[in-house]
Amino acid sequence: MLYQSFLIKYAEIGTKGKNRFLFEDALIKQIKHALRPVEGKFIISKESGRIYMDAQGEYDYDEVIAALKRVFGIAWICPMFQIEKTDFEEIKKEVASYVDQVYEDKNFTFKVDAKRVDKKYPVSSEQMNRDLGEVILDTFPETKVDVHHPDVLLKVEVRKLVNIYSVMIPGPGGMPVGTNGKAMLLLSGGIDSPVAGYMIAKRGVMIDAVYFHAPPYTSERAKQKVVDLAKLVSRYSGPINLHVVNFTDIQLYIYEQCPHEELTIIMRRYMMKIAESIAKETGSLALITGESIGQVASQTVQSLAATNEVCTMPVFRPVIGFDKQEIVDISEKIGTYETSIQPYEDCCTIFVAKHPVTKPNIKVIHKSEENLAEKIDELVKTALETVEVIKCW
Numbered sequence: 001m002l003y004q005s006f007l008i009k010y011a012e013i014g015t016k017g018k019n020r021f022l023f024e025d026a027l028i029k030q031i032k033h034a035l036r037p038v039e040g041k042f043i044i045s046k047e048s049g050r051i052y053m054d055a056q057g058e059y060d061y062d063e064v065i066a067a068l069k070r071v072f073g074i075a076w077i078c079p080m081f082q083i084e085k086t087d088f089e090e091i092k093k094e095v096a097s098y099v100d101q102v103y104e105d106k107n108f109t110f111k112v113d114a115k116r117v118d119k120k121y122p123v124s125s126e127q128m129n130r131d132l133g134e135v136i137l138d139t140f141p142e143t144k145v146d147v148h149h150p151d152v153l154l155k156v157e158v159r160k161l162v163n164i165y166s167v168m169i170p171g172p173g174g175m176p177v178g179t180n181g182k183a184m185l186l187l188s189g190g191i192d193s194p195v196a197g198y199m200i201a202k203r204g205v206m207i208d209a210v211y212f213h214a215p216p217y218t219s220e221r222a223k224q225k226v227v228d229l230a231k232l233v234s235r236y237s238g239p240i241n242l243h244v245v246n247f248t249d250i251q252l253y254i255y256e257q258c259p260h261e262e263l264t265i266i267m268r269r270y271m272m273k274i275a276e277s278i279a280k281e282t283g284s285l286a287l288i289t290g291e292s293i294g295q296v297a298s299q300t301v302q303s304l305a306a307t308n309e310v311c312t313m314p315v316f317r318p319v320i321g322f323d324k325q326e327i328v329d330i331s332e333k334i335g336t337y338e339t340s341i342q343p344y345e346d347c348c349t350i351f352v353a354k355h356p357v358t359k360p361n362i363k364v365i366h367k368s369e370e371n372l373a374e375k376i377d378e379l380v381k382t383a384l385e386t387v388e389v390i391k392c393w
């Protein structure tokens with residue numbers, strides 16, 4: 001195994017002042033969670049503004065990198081050689097050994113960027129740059145120095161220990177999950193809502209989810225698809241409790257009592273209401289949807305306003321201004337696309353009218369909802385009492 005240690009650099013959480021340790025601890029927790037299914041043991045520690053991971057024996061490099069690339073808060077993953085702060089001759093040897101092992105083909109240009117953080121160390125940064133450059137040129141005559149656009153920027157940091165690295169793998173950015181409360185994602189089987197969940201989790205928010213299931217109009221397979229999507233999102237967000245609401249009776253009742261062109265809007269209003277009740281009960285402070293302006297009749301600005309009216313919680317709609325293709329691009333990147341396009345319909349597609357209203361008038365909607373007065377409260381209560389919770393991770 002080439003690398004025994006990793007340097008984890010974070011970006012935005014570095015700016016959090018006095019609370020920085022909370023962000024660092026959350027990041028370490030998420031790193032541990034991400035590494036759990038991965039082969040290998042690591043000791044994780046923090047040292048002024050950075051996090052180190054030390055491998056304890058064998059591990060699977062590709063798996064480790066793939067797992068770290070899903071941990072929000074990580075800006076860069078740097079596999080490195082790390083040695084004790086010994087005499088400079090030893091550091092020279094280690095640097096030559098690093099270059100030899102990491103770069104099979106030595107035909108590259110390079111620059112050494114040494115940093116003496118420990119000012120007690122007897123060799124200055126400039127001298128290290130010069131001498132280490134010379135060692136590389138002498139040991140590998142195919143290499144060349146290029147201080148402006150080097151192929152390889154070799155970092156040598158003299159801190160508590162000596163870090164040698166040149167490979168910087170980008171992490172996902174964002175903030176560690178757990179630093180920004182919890183929100184409830186309305187998760188359907190489509191492309192948009194898993195992306196919406198991913199985007200909010202990226203800002204450090206823990207996620208729970210709710211899915212409105214309408215058996216027998218929607219199949220067990222459609223529900224399984226939502227479970228699969230929740231698990232895919234949880235690779236980034238950490239554990240998700242998926243609340244499955246049996247929505248059939250509510251949907252049928254609305255279908256019987258209300259004008260069909262208003263079905264989708266009224267149904268969506270009940271979805272939001274029920275999602276908000278579950279969110280309140282389970283500690284979520286906001287709702288998340290995959291709505292995007294104008295995508296379908298129920299997502300015109302008028303429809304969004306009508307849907308939003310039933311909520312008192314903030315509703316996060318992170319893909320609101322995205323074109324479909326932009327959402328698809330993210331879903332491909334995060335690995336949910338293939339599952340989202342499986343052809344199992346979610347509950348909305350069954351009860352859609354041929355000509356749904358695109359500019360609902362809120363007064364008209366209120367009037368139609370009066371037709372539900374007799375049974376709707378009881379139906380909502382039953383739906384809330386029979387929620388099935390599936391742990392997804």
Ligand code: ATP
Pocket residue numbers: 185186187188189190191192193194210211212213288289290291295296298299346347348
């Ligand atoms: P998606 O691709 O996320 O399914 P969509 O383009 O199909 O979105 P709609 O069906 O209008 O759009 O749904 C808009 C949003 O409402 C979804 O992104 C999701 O957040 C929520 N939603 C829709 N149907 C359900 C459902 N059956 N269960 C939970 N949430 C739902």
Ligand code: MG
Pocket residue numbers: 188189190346348
């Ligand atoms: Mg949908």
